[in-house]
Structure formats: structure tokens, C-alpha cells
């Protein structure tokens with residue numbers, strides 16, 4: 001899947017990933033496989049900047065205290081390929 005665009009809450013971010021996983025992949029022996037092509041789902045590590053919600057919404061400039069986290073973005077190597085967006089942000 002493509003990395004969700006920045007600017008949402010952490011819950012929204014996780015919900016997007018979860019929704020995609022439920023729709024496109026299925027569990028098989030503790031792993032996920034693609035519903036379409038049966039490939040083993042891979043994960044890409046992306047950087048998630050943690051921005052200050054109040055500041056970013058008032059000024060419309062994404063900013064935070066420089067905190068960063070990482071997230072795992074699942075993707076089917078056959079149907080989707082690795083995400084192009086390797087960093088994003090959440091507003092908390």
C-alpha cells in the first residue's frame with residue numbers, strides 16, 4: 001500500500017493501514033498473504049514525524065519538536081510494490 005498522507009491523527013493513520021490489510025490481505029499461518037495473488041506480504045519501514053496538532057492547524061505549517069517514529073507499511077510485492085512515500089507525519 002502507499003504510505004498514508006500526513007496530517008491525520010495517529011489513530012487515523014493506523015486505521016488506514018488496518019483497513020487496507022483487512023481488505024487486501026488475509027492471514028495464513030501467522031503471516032499475511034495477498035488475497036489476489038497469494039504473495040507473502042512484505043513491510044517497508046517509513047519515518048513518521050510527530051507534529052504538534054494545534055500549531056500545525058493554526059499556522060498550516062507542519063511542525064513539531066522534531067520527534068520521529070517509525071511505522072511499518074505492508075505491501076504486496078507483486079500487485080503493489082514498496083511505498084513511494086518513505087516518510088509521513090501524524091498530528092498529535
Ligand SMILES: [Zn+2]
Pocket residue numbers: 006007051056062063089090091
Ligand atoms: Zn505534519
Ligand SMILES: [Zn+2]
Pocket residue numbers: 034035036037038039076077078079080
Ligand atoms: Zn498481490
